Amino acid sequence: MFAIPLGEDGAELRPLEPWRAEEFLAHMDRGREYIGEFVGLPTVNTDLESARAFLKSYADKQAADTGRIYGIWLDGTLVGGVLFRIFDTALEYCEVGCWLEPAAAGRGLVTRAISELIDWAVEERGMHRVEWIAATGNTASIKVAQRLGMTKEGVLRGAYPYRGVRHDMEMWSMLAPEWRKLRGR
Template sequence: MLSHPLVPGAELRALEPWCAEEFFAFVERAREYLAPWIPWATSITDVDGARRWLRYCAEEQARDEGRIYGIWLDGELVGGVVFQSFRARAGVCEVGAWLAPEAAGRGLVTAAVRRMIEWAFVERGMARVEWRTEPANLRSVAVARRLGMVREGLLRQVFRFHDGRRDLEMWSLLASEYEAPTSVA
């Protein structure tokens, strides 16, 4: 299986439709923690729903419009990263992430998103990677800062979520600002 190591005991690998049962078990386990921030945390209510969502993601990847990867820690699915949008012709993509509470504080999201950014800039030649987050999601804001992203502003009431509208902060990193990791010989 293809995978990318993140930190000791953790790896990033494709999250595909055949992983629906494992993904649904993750959603069930982390639902309460994720629900304030992620719409699918409440809309995926069974294995078939998980499979449909992962199939949608696979179809986006087939069209070169998105990608989704899971984060496994000690063999257990604990989170993931996704290109919410991937517009290769425009050279712009948006990356997002989620994590179960028991896996927080280990640098997993930062490492996974860093890998996604590296792939977008180095392998695909993207010009801009975006990160959108609710201002109240302090962990997400901290990830953007750790990755050297620039806060561009606030999109007020830009999307409907549960019973109201939500604001989003827009963060980005440009290819010209990206510093590739240095290899250790």
């Protein structure tokens, strides 16, 4: 197992694997309302069986090289996560996403974790394009895209039906040459 330090505050990025389902479910329970405002994770992770199945689906994606999921730990407690929802090596693009429980918000954890994912995707796996999609009302997520230096490409109107409402979704992206320039490479 590995852990990537995310700064001086005791935060770490680690693989989020099926054997961590109980810890993942406890995390979902702590942040269920906050996380669920814009992200459907709490809706599909309601008990130990569903949490294990969700994490297994990402283990299967990782085995097929089509997605990955990582947790963010702060002082030994799982407080959020980041993922490659889509990972397409043939087309050289991926989509990153995130979630965080309220106690960990506002510390830059997601920005630091997504930076690690983008760096790995671009430098190790040869991805040309990294996408970030967020509901227009999810200002915290949009601010992460902005801090990462992503470009807003547009708004997908009425694209995401969630909790009985169709949400507009903002499409942001980063291209490999832009990332390398930002990172001084």
